[in-house]
Amino acid sequence: MQHTVDPIAARASAVRIVLVATTHPGNIGAAARAMKAMGLSSLHLVRPAHFPSAEATARAAGADDLLAAASVHDDLAAALAGCNLVIGTTARERHLDWPSTDPREAAALVATTTGEVALVFGRERSGLSNEELDQCQRAVYIPTSPGYRSLNLAQAVQVLAYEVRLALLDGAATTAQPRRGRLDPPASAAEIAALEAHCLRVMAAVGYYDAARPKLLARRVKRLLARPGLLHSEYQILRGFLAAVEAGLGADGGVPSSDD
Ligand code: SAH
Numbered sequence: 001m002q003h004t005v006d007p008i009a010a011r012a013s014a015v016r017i018v019l020v021a022t023t024h025p026g027n028i029g030a031a032a033r034a035m036k037a038m039g040l041s042s043l044h045l046v047r048p049a050h051f052p053s054a055e056a057t058a059r060a061a062g063a064d065d066l067l068a069a070a071s072v073h074d075d076l077a078a079a080l081a082g083c084n085l086v087i088g089t090t091a092r093e094r095h096l097d098w099p100s101t102d103p104r105e106a107a108a109l110v111a112t113t114t115g116e117v118a119l120v121f122g123r124e125r126s127g128l129s130n131e132e133l134d135q136c137q138r139a140v141y142i143p144t145s146p147g148y149r150s151l152n153l154a155q156a157v158q159v160l161a162y163e164v165r166l167a168l169l170d171g172a173a174t175t176a177q178p179r180r181g182r183l184d185p186p187a188s189a190a191e192i193a194a195l196e197a198h199c200l201r202v203m204a205a206v207g208y209y210d211a212a213r214p215k216l217l218a219r220r221v222k223r224l225l226a227r228p229g230l231l232h233s234e235y236q237i238l239r240g241f242l243a244a245v246e247a248g249l250g251a252d253g254g255v256p257s258s259d260d
Pocket residue numbers: 089090091092120121122123124125126127128140141142143144149150151152153156
């Protein structure tokens with residue numbers, strides 16, 4: 001047993017692994033093991049079929065401290081509360097309509113984002129639903145052989161956790177200078193949600209958005225604003241601009257502004 005301090009421990013503790021509606025408890029244990037070997041510790045379970053479970057503990061093989069500390073949630077939104085970056089994983093080609101990335105790029109985003117971040121994994125049989133992927137800023141697909149796309153859940157966790165570890169180790173080697181992210185943090189998920197609501201409100205007020213036929217535009221605006229990279233200062237510019245448009249219209253356009 002080694003007791004050396006892991007150079008990436010502080011940052012790694014802010015990386016949540018979120019497992020949605022896992023059916024087989026053995027996969028939860030194997031995912032905990034995969035995480036622990038890569039220095040990750042924050043395990044979040046959304047409506048697991050069986051948990052706690054002796055099978056999960058057996059498969060964790062010494063990573064049962066992660067199971068004991070795991071948070072169990074009723075819905076995905078609760079598991080993602082407070083995250084500045086949410087990345088969903090998918091074995092499904094049609095999900096690649098979402099803004100997509102590969103594991104390496106996703107891990108680099110995780111390593112360069114400040115605050116809490118989440119990697120979300122779906123059900124063994126059906127993966128993540130569209131509504132669940134809507135809550136993610138990017139979809140990650142682990143490139144597999146084209147004829148066999150689906151990895152075992154815990155093995156998918158292993159691949160992503162390994163890439164995150166490499167990216168964090170890489171970052172730890174180059175953190176001599178203060179990073180820009182510390183001076184100007186990324187916009188939080190709550191800020192992005194408020195910006196999205198404000199944007200739609202102003203679009204409706206100027207007649208660009210028809211709230212009676214909301215679907216497509218609302219979702220596209222959401223995806224546009226949720227792309228990683230928006231800084232807090234940029235969020236403030238956009239909110240200020242939208243408020244000025246509302247003021248220029250002479251009022252708030254008559255649309256309620258209860259989101260903020
Ligand atoms: N047949 C399912 C497969 C789910 S596999 C489907 O239609 O999606 C269970 C989970 O493992 C997935 O939701 C995803 O989180 C992860 N996973 C499996 N293979 C993956 C791959 N190639 N890329 C990214 N994640 C994968």
